[in-house]
Amino acid sequence: MQLRLIKYFTLLFVVFLCSCGRKSGSGDSTVYKGLYSFGPDAKSFKDCDNGGREYWVTDESAKLELQYSQMNIEKPYVPVYVEIEGEKVKSGKEGMGAEFDSTIVVKKLIKITKEIPQDMCN
Incomplete structure (x- = not known):
């Protein structure tokens, strides 16, 4: 009986670990370089490598908004240059960010600076 319980709980633990590692969306993390703007009503990212396309931003890293505010x-919405690692997902149809086709889900902040490189997003 005890051996069965041990096997059962071991199996549950393995299933739990496997499910925790899954990401939402496609699971493809990409490095994006561009301009990030933050304010009371918007968090947006302008992708300088993709013709200046704009995206809504969700900060799962909990570092992007914090370092921007520091x-x-x-003034709100002043753009800063960022390099972020994240995943592009389809935006929701309602709520904040609904006016954007896609959302960048930030997994990791690589770089943030007030100095915008001359060759970026011109």
């Missing part, structure tokens, strides 16, 4: 930018 840069002491006086």
Whole structure:
């Protein structure tokens, strides 16, 4: 009886571990370089490598918004240059971000700076 319980709980634990590793969407993480703007009503990213296309941003890293706010930018929506690792997913039809076709889900913040490179997003 005890051996059966041990096997049962071991199996449950393995199933739990396998399900925790799954990502939403396609699971493909990509590095994006561009301009990030943050304010009360919008969090957007302008992809400089993709013709300036704009995306809504969801920050799963919990670092992007924090470091943006620590840069002491006086006005909302001032763009900063970022390099982020994330996943592009289809935006929801309602709520904030619904006006964007796609959302960038930020998994990792690589770089953030007020200095926008001259050759970026011109």
